[in-house]
Amino acid sequence: MHICLHLNVNAQNLVGVTPEGIEVPCSLIDGEMQKKLRSLPKESQPSTPSGPDPKWRYMWRVGPRPSTTQFQELNSEPVIPEGFLEWKETMDSWGSKMISAIEAVAEMAAIGFGLPKDAFTGLMKNGPHLLAPTWSNLERHGKVGTVFAGYHYDLNFLTIHGRSRFPGLSIWLRNGKKVEVKVPVGCLLIQTGKQIEWLTAGDCIAGMHEVVVTYQSEYFLDKNKDYVVAEHQALLY
Numbered sequence: 001m002h003i004c005l006h007l008n009v010n011a012q013n014l015v016g017v018t019p020e021g022i023e024v025p026c027s028l029i030d031g032e033m034q035k036k037l038r039s040l041p042k043e044s045q046p047s048t049p050s051g052p053d054p055k056w057r058y059m060w061r062v063g064p065r066p067s068t069t070q071f072q073e074l075n076s077e078p079v080i081p082e083g084f085l086e087w088k089e090t091m092d093s094w095g096s097k098m099i100s101a102i103e104a105v106a107e108m109a110a111i112g113f114g115l116p117k118d119a120f121t122g123l124m125k126n127g128p129h130l131l132a133p134t135w136s137n138l139e140r141h142g143k144v145g146t147v148f149a150g151y152h153y154d155l156n157f158l159t160i161h162g163r164s165r166f167p168g169l170s171i172w173l174r175n176g177k178k179v180e181v182k183v184p185v186g187c188l189l190i191q192t193g194k195q196i197e198w199l200t201a202g203d204c205i206a207g208m209h210e211v212v213v214t215y216q217s218e219y220f221l222d223k224n225k226d227y228v229v230a231e232h233q234a235l236l237y
Ligand SMILES: [Fe+2]
Pocket: 152, 153, 154, 209
């Protein structure tokens, strides 16, 4: 599972489940972007998606809500799936820990930019932050090369990820080089979104990324898809 928290200063988002086949990566429809991508060296070109992303995503709002708001659509009621005890407690607990981690990073970034330490966290206060567990059916879509999330950037301020059980996330450095992400045990990954690009006038640019099956998962997943056999660990981390 690939868990990320989208922290928004202000962006419209859904809550509840978005099934596979709905989200369309910008690289599929943006002609300008496609032209730019063809100019990258072969080894840094993103995979070409054949259609909408075959991933599932669930969105859960975390953190305090404003008492009054002009943006009711950003503050819609949560969707709690049936049959999961302690859903709210679990999601809120993980979500608030992720927010704390990202607030610390946002304060450090503000200090680094020579701004008051609450320059970014002040804007995040009562924001419609989203905890967004994301998963993919490797039984149906486990073929190496399958694009789970086509090349894109995030629209929010910062995205923080727990460590995924499977590899496949690649990011692009500022110089256009593609790098496969490996998150060490006990670490989180933070990506910059479009809002921090605007807030810093481009000093930080929104990080481009994609998720593609890079691992022959169909050969050694057991029935419940819940763990990877020991001899294949090295492939993953
Ligand atoms: Fe993303």
